Amino acid sequence: MSGAPATVLVVDDDPSVREALDSLLRSVGFEVRLYGAVQAFLDAPMPDTPACLVLDVRLPGRSGLDLQDELARVGRRLPVVFITGHGDIPMSVRAMKAGAVEFLTKPFREQDLLDAIQAGLRRDAERRVEDAARRRLRERYEGLSAREQQVMAKVTAGRLNKQIAGDLGLSEVTVKVHRSQVMRKMDAASLPDLVRMADQLGLRETGGSDTLV
Numbered sequence: 006m007s008g009a010p011a012t013v014l015v016v017d018d019d020p021s022v023r024e025a026l027d028s029l030l031r032s033v034g035f036e037v038r039l040y041g042a043v044q045a046f047l048d049a050p051m052p053d054t055p056a057c058l059v060l061d062v063r064l065p066g067r068s069g070l071d072l073q074d075e076l077a078r079v080g081r082r083l084p085v086v087f088i089t090g091h092g093d094i095p096m097s098v099r100a101m102k103a104g105a106v107e108f109l110t111k112p113f114r115e116q117d118l119l120d121a122i123q124a125g126l127r128r129d130a131e132r133r134v135e136d137a138a139r140r141r142l143r144e145r146y147e148g149l150s151a152r153e154q155q156v157m158a159k160v161t162a163g164r165l166n167k168q169i170a171g172d173l174g175l176s177e178v179t180v181k182v183h184r185s186q187v188m189r190k191m192d193a194a195s196l197p198d199l200v201r202m203a204d205q206l207g208l209r210e211t212g213g214s215d216t217l218v
Contacts (some may be wrong), residue, residue, distance in 0.1 A: 010034055010035055010036045010054070011035055011036065011054055011055045011056065011057070011126045011130075012035065012036040012037070012038060012052040012054050012055070012056040013026075013030050013035045013036070013037050013038075013056070013057055013059060013122055014037075014038050014040070014046065014052075014056055014057070014058045014083075015027070015030075015037065015038070015039050015040065015058075015059045015060075016040045016041075016042070016043065016045075016046045016058065016059070016060050016061060016064065016069065016072065017039075017040075017041070017059075017060075017061040017088070018041050018042060018061065018064050018065055019061075020041070022061070023039045023041070026039075026059065029115055029118075029119075030122075033119060035122075036052070036054070038052070042064060042065060042066060043064055043066060043067040043068075043069075043071065043072045043075075044066070044067075046072070047072075047075070051081070051083075055126045055129040055130040055133060056083060056084075056126070056129055057083070057084045057085075057086060057106070057122050057125035057126050057129060058084065058085045058086070058125075059086050059088060059118070059122065060072060060073070060085050060086070060088070061087075061088055061089060062087055062088070062089035062091070062096055062100075063089060063090075063091055069087060069089075070096065070099060070100060070103075073085055073100065073103050073104075073105065074103070077103065077104075082129075082132055083129065084106050084124075084125030084126070084128045084129050085100070085104070085105045085106060085125070086105070086106050086107045086109065086118065086121045086122055086125055087100050087105050087108045087109065088109050088111060088113065088118070089108075089109075089110060089111060090110070090111040096108075106121050106122075106124050106125040106128065107121035107124070107125075109121065139205060142191075142202055142205055142206060143206065145190060145191050145192065146191065146202075146206055146208075148190055149186075149187060149190055149191070152173075152183060153183050153186055153187050153190070155173060156169060156173070156180060156183040156184055156187055157187045157191070157199070157203065157208070158203070158208055159172060159173075160184055160187065160196070160199065161196075161199055161202075161203035161208060166180045166181055166184065187199070
């Protein structure tokens, strides 16, 4: 991750609100991107820094709640802080159940908004670290040979070396060699460590074969 400032994305159809938020957020050091409608936001590239979305509930066309649903559907896990001048309890409950960081009713205290944004940015920074670790783990797994992947699936399923040898038609010595290579290439300190990696990868053994699910 670069040392660039965190980015706050603002979607609000009121130009005066956008301008006020832009001035406030830039004054505390955030990079800010402004959008007047849901589609304009969806058409724009996402920043390569921790980010938080400040989203008006009521927008022309698709609402802020619709956008929250769309982001979840396409797997864009972006923290959302809702702002609204016309909110109600059902709206806030729906937003929070769907994972919103906060639901603020206008007029709100600037500090309340900044606190919510900071919470969202921390959440996104943690997600980015986890995603990067998952990508590195996947790269290590893909660096295994097909046979090593088979052995890893069986080892982490609890099969003994002798059983794996019978399953794969190998000698027990060969299984031990593959197992050692798996531990080294996956950078696993122990068998429980390797099992944890298999769980993170979604590795499962089914019907004598191994698959990623």
